Amino acid sequence: MFPLNTRGAQASESPLTTVVAAGSAALPTLLKLAAVMEKGGQDLRSVEQLPVEIALGPEFVFRPIFACPVSRDMSTPDNPPLALPCGHVLAEQSVAKLLKNRSRAFKCPYCPMECRQESLRPVTFPGID
Incomplete structure (x- = not known):
């Protein structure tokens, strides 16, 4: 159809x-x-x-997709989406660019919240292999 x-x-x-x-x-x-x-x-x-x-x-039946709002790239297993503590979601490669030093915090590009690498959570889509 x-x-x-x-x-x-x-x-x-x-x-x-x-x-x-x-x-x-x-x-x-x-x-x-x-x-x-x-x-x-x-x-x-x-x-x-x-x-x-x-x-x-x-x-x-459609598979969920995620396009990073910063890089505009679709997520892949090599570039998975990560949730920031503020709730915004970015691709891992975009976070890596924002994260200049692992011990330093970085600012979310969409709100004033400071984030640290250890506070990031992977985003998974149920039912996706």
Whole structure:
């Protein structure tokens, strides 16, 4: 239906087209669920979370990606994302450039917080091999 791009991370179609296609794939299940709930005296619009999971198919499964806001490079196993204590996330190579001396603190490029190398945490995406 909508093939993934060559990196396997994003849809090759626009986000709006992807959302409409996913909604169209889910619509028959949602209509059936609404009918069942209506017979039971419930309204589908009154629930915060659907009581069933709707499988959309592999064409709507996307791998999380991270692009460093400093270098604009996508993360790789050799250049993983790191979370700073302030919550901002940078690629390891960008942190290495900011970190001139391992014993010195460096300033986050997006806020005034000082960071040290030992306070950095790796960011992992669940379900990624």
